[in-house]
Every structure is written in C-alpha cells, then in structure tokens.
Amino acid sequence: MKIQFKSLIVAIAVVTSVQAYGQYRDHATLSRDLNDLARSYPTISELTSLVKTEGGKDIWLLTIGTGNKHEKPGIAVFGGVEGNHLLGIEMAAGFAEHLLRDSETQEVRDLLSNVTFYVFPNVSPDASQQYFADLRYDRKWNARPVEANRANRGEGVPFSDLNGDGYITMMRVEHPAGTHVPSRDDPRVMVRADLARGERGLYLMFPEGAESNNGGRPAENIEGGVNFNNNWSFNYQEFGRHAGPHAVSEPETEAVAEFLFDHFNIYAVFAFGPQDNLAQPMRSGERRAGTREITSILRTDETINRLVSSRYREVTGVRGTPVTTNVSGNFMEWAYFHYGRYSFSTPGWWFPQERGANSEVAFLKYAEESGRNDIFVPWQEVNHPDFPERKVEVGGIKPFVMTNPPAEMVSGIVESNYRFVKEVAGMHPDLQFIDIEVDNVGSDIYRLTLSVHNRGFFATIAEIGAPNQFVRLPRITLELARGQEILSGDRVQQLGRIEGTRSREFIWLIRGRGNIDIRTGDINTGVINTTVNIR
C-alpha cells in the first residue's frame, strides 16, 4: 500500500515537471534539432563538434555564412555561458534558427554576404543537463571533477533529495546558535539575522543533503567541476570555487579559445548569459586601473557599447536592468579585455529588482504579481540523521526558476534578441575609398591622395584590440605597374584604427604611369580594392 502511494507521488511529480519545464531543450533534443537545421540549409550552414566535454557531450558550432565565409568579418554568438541559464541556450540556438529561416530574405542575404556568424548554442552542456535530470539543482559546473582546491578532490558528499521532490533546495535546522531568520518582507525567505538590529538567529542553513561522514561537518556542495563562466583569464580567481586548476583549463574553454583566436575575422562576440552590458552599458573608469592592465572599457568602445545598448532597448523593448555581478573569470569581460573584440552580453530576461534588495523576496513578489506558480517548495519537516534531536525542514525557491522565464515567454525573447543581433550585425566596419585624387606634379611624377572611409558604426578594430597582439591589423597595399616606383610613402602600411563614420588620408608620390591596384582591409574588416589609372 505504501509503495503504491509513493509511485502515485512520483507520477504526479513527473507530470507537473513536464508542464513546467516543457520549452527548454535537453542536449539530445538540441543536438538533433541542430543537425536537422544544418541539413535543411546545407549551402549556408555547417554544424561541427568543436570538442567533447568530460561528460561526453558535443560542443556544437553552427557556422552560418556564404562564399569564403572565414574571410569576412565574423560574429560569434554564445549560449549556455553559465549552465543554469537555459534561456541563453534557446536564445543562441533560436538566433541560428531564425537567421536560417529568414535566409531567403533580401535583408539576410545582404547581411550574410558581408558577415559570417559562428553560433555556439551551448558551451555548458554537462551543467545544463542537470535541468533535465531526475535530481534538479542549480548546476553551473562541468563533469570534469578537477578543483583548484585539489586537496578536497573526491572527499565530499553529493546532495541528496531528502523530501523526494526531485529538487535540491535548502535545509533549515532549528538551533539555538542559528544564523538565519525568516525575512520580515516574506517569511518564506530565510535571511541572515542582523545582530545590529538585535535579531537572534533561529536556524542553521545548509543545502539539502544527508549525513556526510565528513567529520561532523554537515553536508555541503562539494561536487567538483568547472564553471565555463569562471574559467576565463580576465579577473580570474586562482583557486576560486569551480574556477578550475587555472584559467582556460577545460576542454570546452580551451577549444572555444583556440577557435576564437584562430579566427582573426571575428570582430564581435555576443553572449547570452548572466553578464549584462546591454541593458546597462559598461562604463569607462569603473574599475581602478592597474599599471599596464586595462580593467575598464576604453572610451571609444564605450561609445559603441552605448549605441548598441540603446538599440537593444529599442528593438527588444526591455525595461529596467538586471541585477548582475561580473563574476571572476567571466566570459563576456574576457572577450572584451583579453580577446580584444567588441563584446556584448545579456541574460535576456530578468525580474524587477532593486539593487541591494533581497533577490529572493523580489522574485517571490514578482512571481505572485505575474501569476507564476510552481516556483517554491514549502518548508516541510524531514527526519535528518545528522540532527536527530532537532527540527529540520526542507524548502525554498526551486532551482532554475530565478534565472529562466516560464516556457511561454521563451519564443518572444528569442525572436526579439534575434532581431537585435541582426540589426547590430549591420553596423559592422564597412570600408570604402573616397576622395581619390592624382596630381601631376611634373616630370612624370604624380601625387596620389586617397582616404579610406569607414561608413560602418563599429571601428575597424575595437580600441581594446589595438594593443592586443592577437588582433589583426589591416594594411593598405599598393601594387604598381611595371616601370612605376614610389618616391615617397610606404607601399605597404598599416591602415590604423578607423572609427565608425571616420576616414583616414594616405598620400604617395609616384613616378611613372600605369595602373595602380590598391587594396585595403583584412578579414576582420572586409577587404576592398580599387585601381587608379595614372596616365
């Protein structure tokens, strides 16, 4: 009889979870969809597996472009930057799906003749799979059980689901030396007792877990593994939690880094992940500068960030700003500061929250106002072997719900963010020759003057890319006709950084007549040619 009762509960749990977690795709489904998608658009898309994770999952890369696609300016789009952000995976995959579906439109055809897209739908597949597992918890780390804190390797205890609801939430233990109390704003939320306000703690707080066999210390999350979004070299925290044994240590981060650095044509990175510089652009001078280190966005890049941010608000219609912190070793800042490219990131969705306010209280308030159910596990008493004499309860906000919107909102977010990226892609650097003049200065000597104009909004390279050895510097090159020679000016020279809507003048003194072929730009800006006939 008891057994039957249990199965009934399990059955109910499964049904509700399908309803609540319908729209997001697990790794197998996404892999199948991406393969189908690439097969449906074989001439303009190509699906490759960059590497397999420790968990045996492919890091997919969908390349979308036409012609010599690696020879034109590229944009990289990332999802799954942090494993519990399922929405980002849908935004990146959905971007590719929309773009390919629209690929017959004139707008997208024109775009693809100038820009190539590299879409990485999910760079945290080991972690995001936890959303679809029998035991759900907010997981951000991969399946490689390496920790900088190597002494603790393999000595911990995993979570356990004490109340059998399929979620790892929190555990509170009534205790005279407790540290937490129910919040005054929402008693479901536990907050640290404030000694300054004369509060006494009533509860000890732990993640949901059973007896640990680790020396009387209660269970804690000791699972190894590395978070993609903590493993990058900018502001990397040595020995940080889930940061890895060193920066860029993981198969997936290393493969992504190698791919990005090998593709000199990529000039901008869009990450759908926890960092935000679209609702709220980065500010120059926001961090104290080191001696040679650049730690805040540079001024002209800030201008572009502000432009892109305002387009973001216009196109997506979002309001407010997400409360985010730039965690150490995050991908978005790395792509800017260490990769030297334009870098943009948005979580795509957030709930209204004031900076400094308790985020759980804010979330529950938002959930109530928007009629969102199935987001909280009410505190429920359990028997706990570690605390036989004490009242132990399990409960709290369910994993994933604070970082991911309800399923029915996903398609709208995906669509508006697709339109946004598409529009920003149109702002790529775009070179043209203007003001070409030849002056005959006599004695078969001619002065050739021209300007290279960037009619795009993005600079030929981001200002942060200027000192970075791994950013290509376009040249301007003259090919002279037989018998011609340059009396003054270099035949090959650096184009220099040309900001959007600006131009730069070049002058040569040439002796002799004939056609001069002039070429400028490179794979990160687009290449243009012209021929000047001196006769």
Add this chain to the structure above:
Amino acid sequence: MKIIVKSIVLIATIALLLPVASNAQRPSPELFFKAAGSPVNPKLQVSWNRYHSYDGIVDFCERLERKHPNLVTLTSVGKSYEGRDMILLTITEKGDTEHQHKPGYYVNANIHAAEIQGSEMAMYMAWYLTEMYAEGNVFIRELLRDKTIYIMPTINPDGRENFLWEPNTGSSPRGGMVPRDNDRDGLFDEDGFADLNNDGVITQMRRRNPDGDWKTDPNDPRRMIRVAPGEQGEWELLGREGQIDEDGDGRADEDRVGMYDPNRDWGYNWRPNYVQSGASQFPFALPESRAVRDFGFEHMNIAGVQLYHNTGGMILRGPSVQGGGSEVYSREDNMVLDRIGRIGERMIPGYRLLTIWSDLYTVWGGEYDWWHGAMGAYVYCNELWTGYLMFNEPGRGDQYEFDRLLLFEDAFIPWEEVDHPVFGKVEVGGFNKNFGRIHPGFLFESDAHRNTAFCLLHAYHTPQVKVDDIEIEDIGGGLRRVTATITNDRMMPTHSGQNLRYNIDPPNYIYLDGGEVIAGFIVNERNHLGNDFEQRHNPQRMEVRNISGQSSVKVRWIVSSGNRFTVRVESVKGGRDSKEVR
C-alpha cells in the same frame, strides 16, 4: 632475396658496431687516480666541455639509463610542437618505495631556446648523481634512497635545435617553433634575420662612413669603440645581420621565428600580451608547457624546483610581481628561500640571490609562479653564466681580452665584407652565438658542479617525515595511550604558506594500525594547560596540516585493544615512513 640482402647489411652493421661498443667499455682502472669529489672512472664517459644537440641529449639519456638501470628511468611526457619527445629522467634508488612516494626534486632547463647550458647542467646533475652513487658516496646514496630527482634537460627542444643549426644571435630565438604573427599582418614568421655571410650566425653589421660615430679600436681590430668628441668617425653600426624587409611593410626583421616567450605561458598570475609581452593567447597555449603542467599535476610530491636559465649569475626567487599577485610567501617560506639561497651565493661565486620583481623585473605568467603558486613548491631559477667567471673579478669582464687570452679568438667571427641589398657594401662580424651568454667549454664543468651542488642542497632540504619515537603507556581499564613523534629534520616544511592557504595538498596523515582507536589528539606540549587538539573524525588517521622545517609534532591515541602497533606517516611532499612497536 631481399631478405638475404637485408640480413647481410644487418650483420655488417653489427660487425661495425661491435668494436665501437667495446671501446665504450670503461678503461682499465689502473689508468686513473681519483680526484676528490668526482667519479674516477665513470660508467658513462662524458666530455663536459661541449654542448649536446637534441639527439645528443636523447643519446646521453638513453646511455645513462642503460648504465644505471637500478637508478634511472627515461620516459617522455609529451611532444613538442614539431613532434619531439619531451624527455624526463627519473632518478632514484629503485626499491620498495614508489618514486612518487618520496619527496621529489625537479629540474628543467632551456625554456628559452638560446639558453642551452642549463640542459647540460641538468645532464651533469643526472650523471654526477648516478656515477657517485655507483662509486658509493654516502651522501648521494642516502639522497637517492630518500628522494626522487626528476630532470627534463630541455623543455623547448624545437627552439634548441633552431638555435643550434639555424642562423641566430646568442639570444635568438627565445620561444619555440609555434608560428606567431608578430606584426599582425596575417603572415607568420615571414620577416627574420638574414645570414649574409652564410656562417650560421647572426652577428653585427657595420658600414664605412666618415660621419659615423664608431671607429676600430687601435689596440684590437675586432673591437669597435665610440669616437671621442670632435674625432672623425670611421664606421656606422647598422644593427643585427639582416635588416632586410622581407614582407615589404617598411619594417625589417620584425616577425622572426620563435618571437614569443614560453616563460610567460603559465597558468598562475597570467596576464595577456599587452600587459606581459611574450605571452600567448591564454595560459598553457603551448604544447611544451602543457606537457610540463600535466607532468606536474601527476607529481605532487615535487617539493623543490630548479629552473635553469641564462644569464647573469643570479639565484632568483619570487615573488615575480609586486606583492606576489595571488601568491603567498609566509615567513617560513621567506626564511627557507633566503637561507638556502644565501648558502648558494657561497657555493657559486659570482652568483647573487635576487628577488625577481624587485631586483630584475616584473614577470606575469612565469613558470616560477606556477610551480610556487599552483603546486606549492620551493623554487629557484638560476641565471647561469656571469662575466665574473672570466677573470674571477666582479663586473662584466672584458670579453675581447678573455677571448684573446684564454680562447685564442675562437669566439670571434672576424669582420668580413658582404653585399647588402639595401645598405650596399657592409662588413659583418662579431662574437659567435656560442659566446656571451653560454659558458666557454673550459669553464663549464666547474660551474655546472657548483650549480649541481646547490641543487642537491636544495633537494636535500625538501621535507622528510620520519616516525621517530613511539611511547606506549597503560592507562588502566584495558586502555593504552600511544604517543608518536613525527619529525621533519630538513629546512622546508611539508606545506608551504601557499600550500596551506589554498589546500594544494591534503594534510599529512598519521595512521595508527593494529588497535581499536578510541580517540586521537595532536599534542601541544608547549601549552601546559594540556589543551591538546582532539580530532573527532576518524582519529585512526590523524590529520596534521603542516610539519615545519626542522621540527616535530606529537600525536597521541587512546587505544582499547591490540599490542602491536604500527605508526605510519604519509606526506605528499614529505615522503612516507612507518615504525612498528609492541
């Protein structure tokens, strides 16, 4: 038919090799009389007054392993970019104890391609250890019984070969052979030096020019000296041999092979190229440093590290950046590094103990920081060769005088006229690439020995845990109190400050086997209140976070049964020991 021909060739080859093989036998012992401190008639005869190519290093290591199979194991830890094996000599007395269970000492060299003498010094150490062991030297025997010495003679074999056989200066290349687009134009390594006189060396270029500010030294035609104010010049100096703009971009020799720094590629305190020039795209981007990293993670027993570089006569210690970045240097760490380093200054005349960031320059992402910061080892980086050694005088020494008096001008390539495509007639000449930064042959062995002796001092002082003394007391009620003293009589603690701060290694584990353990304590004898630390969890395996250098800890158990007890200690960097009592 073919097979027959082959076997004939084979027999002929064997016949040819045989006399060589017998020549390689040790000469008759009555031919020699022992000099103090050196093997009198080594199994492996080596001339320590020349340098080995990569193949020469491999050959040396193979022969050393064959001569000393009881001590030496030769393996490869990975492949270089061009596919050469990254070779490792593991040297220890092969017995019941696995090499990873002894405190480890690690030496590598030649991370910078042109800094080749570190390889020879590392090989000298391998040779000296094995030959002196074979001769029965007591110190070396104990050292190889207690410790494992890991030696990688070159961790940049590609760069080494390029330095030796391609036209280079005495400092080029710095890196390995991974292509790098230094001038960022989409072409890789397309604009290098030019060996105008085809002698395999890049020297200096001078051009006759009465407006120049240089003249020939009247006392030494090899030497160029600056003209005095008002004096007529004779030459202009045009820089390094080359200065040809191969890629036509208006700049010469700006995208050469190996123009990067493998010693800025390490995943600790790493910074990108625009902060730390020479750095790669991300930490451990190079196959060679990755191979060393993987080796390191598998050999956490390594407690002491020497990284051989050149040049300048320095025993370098960290920190490499002001404040240490994310590194910790505890008081004990500083004491250990300074004490061993100061002794080193006496052992190696002309060498000074210096701190990298304050005495030299800031280095981000250096190998030093990785071994210290990520692995918790005590590290030195010796900058081999100093001008002091030319005349045993402080200062840089006069290279021309030294070359003339002691090398008979073997190190100088005489000035020679060649045609330069841009400058016209120029003269090319100067010191050979084998002089200036690497040792002249006759001075090598003495300096190699001194540096080796310093390394062996360093290796000796890696921590060594021992179960010293066990007392058993009957305390009634069928209970006994077992107290064990665990010592570490070397200078280094089992755990450096960095190790303790970040839990790099587990604590030292001290086990009591053979009884039912009721309780376990770490005894604090200095505290007369008897306030011992009780370890409630699993007292059969006591956890001692650190055993300082030249000190001991006491652990105590209350035991309810058994009368034969074994106390075992396991320390990742301090080795293992056990003792049984009744």
